[in-house]
Amino acid sequence: MSGVVVVGVHGSLTSLAALRTAVDEARSRRAELVPVLAWAPAGGELVYRAAPSAPLLNFWRAQARERLMTAFEEALGGIPKDIAVTPHAVRSHAGQILVRAAESPEDLLVVGYGHRRVFGRRLIGATARYCVSHATGRVVLVPPPELLHTRHRFPGRTVSAIRAA
Numbered sequence: 001m002s003g004v005v006v007v008g009v010h011g012s013l014t015s016l017a018a019l020r021t022a023v024d025e026a027r028s029r030r031a032e033l034v035p036v037l038a039w040a041p042a043g044g045e046l047v048y049r050a051a052p053s054a055p056l057l058n059f060w061r062a063q064a065r066e067r068l069m070t071a072f073e074e075a076l077g078g079i080p081k082d083i084a085v086t087p088h089a090v091r092s093h094a095g096q097i098l099v100r101a102a103e104s105p106e107d108l109l110v111v112g113y114g115h116r117r118v119f120g121r122r123l124i125g126a127t128a129r130y131c132v133s134h135a136t137g138r139v140v141l142v143p144p145p146e147l148l149h150t151r152h153r154f155p156g157r158t159v160s161a162i163r164a165a
Helices: 013-029 045-050 054-076 094-101 126-134
Strands: 004-008 032-039 088-091 108-112 116-118 121-123 138-142 151-154 157-160
Touching: 004 013, 004 094, 013 032, 013 054, 013 108, 013 138, 032 054, 032 094, 054 088, 088 094, 094 108, 094 126, 108 126, 126 138
Parallel strands: 004 032, 004 108, 032 088, 108 138
Antiparallel strands: 116 121, 151 157
16 A cells, blocks of 8 residues: 555544554555644634734744644654654644645545534534545544543433443
8 A cells, every 4th residue: 555644633532542543554554654733823813913923933833743742642652663754733724734635545534523422423523524525535534532422421410431441
């Protein structure tokens, strides 16, 4: 197989699960792993344009890079040594930059989805929907870990249950 494995990372438990899935895919395909963290200035682009600040922009850029490295630490204990990894922290909208990074039909795009439930159904987030509708190659949607949704209702309170592995 050829191409790269692109994965969207932002630090949530769902994106950490997506990162682990992408690493497994990169290993099985013998492909390069391209983890991408999309970021924007605090308050958004419109607020930043009203009062631009190069030092703040550099600070936010460094924070994004640090968040990407922290995701590897939390999900895998560090960057894997057995595959090629080219991490990117990019100032952009997540869906757009992920689709652009996985532009070849041979590329695989891995994104987390389903961070919320409504009436017992997982919702596919805006980034995952954008990726599915605009990607030229395959897209793998990784659901959140079940631990996030393992709740049992009792009268008057909500109790979280932890299942044994």
